[in-house]
Amino acid sequence: MSWFDVLAAYWSKTELATNGLILLNIIGALLLGLMVGYERSYHGRAAGMRTYGLVCMASAALTIIAGYPNFWFGGHGDSLLTTDPTRVIQGVVTGIGFLGAGVIMREGFNISGLTTAASIWTSSVIGILVGVGFYLAGIALAFIAAMIMIYLNRVEAILPSRHALAVSMRFVPGYRPREEVLRRIALERGYEIAGGSLTIGFKDGVQEWRFVALALSKHSGAPLSELADELSKFEGIEGFLLSHARN
DSSP states (O other): OOOOHHHHHHTTTTHHHHHHHHHHHHHHHHHHHHHHHHHHHTOSSSSSSSHHHHHHHHHHHHHHHHHOOOGGGGGTTTTTTOHHHHHHHHHHHHHHHHHHHOOEEEEEEEEOHHHHHHHHHHHHHHHHHHHOHHHHHHHHHHHHHHHHHHHHHHHHHHSSSOOEEEEEEEEEEOOOHHHHHHHHHHHHHEEEOOTTOOOEEEEEEEEEEEEHHHHHHHHTTTHHHHHHHHHHOTTTTEEEEEEEOOO
16 A cells, blocks of 8 residues: 555545544534633633633543544554543543642632632533533533523522631730630621631730631621721731631
């Protein structure tokens, strides 16, 4: 067989038809990934439409090529070559796990990026579904994922809930705060200190307390600005930091 025949095999009708089918799957996965990523991009997240589109597209590409081993290398691959698509899927999911971990950030009691990481992982699954030919399931998953990220927060606003505050207080040198007094003050303002969240540090004769304060109910709890105003006037506190504990 001449070199011309080898190269011509890559442009045979069956080879081109297979490449066309793979291309259509890649484009479809890209569009679904862009749809899911738009919500993250709209809300200014680090991972936006480009990230989701690339993840979904690449996942579909890696999955679908595992289904056509006889067309690899222009059809000149080993006739006994066999592939296990489940191993490809396993590799995709593992790789996306590392990508998702990179967008999770923790600062004190605040953890951000969990929703983005979960949705990136979902985007890879959408690509896998498209890659194995479950087009309707892939479209449905993309639609459901987008609706969850866009509208579920509105449902959460209706359901009973309790907001949380991350509190850090640095006391003046020599001042010794008492936990029972701190808990009583929190209750008077509509909060309770979450169990197991209190941590106490001590350096250069100064104590620093950190904890999460949970509102007693959805509509209880003094506003953040009001709490900040009270803490700024407290003689025993040298400095403080208040923020909404979020994930």
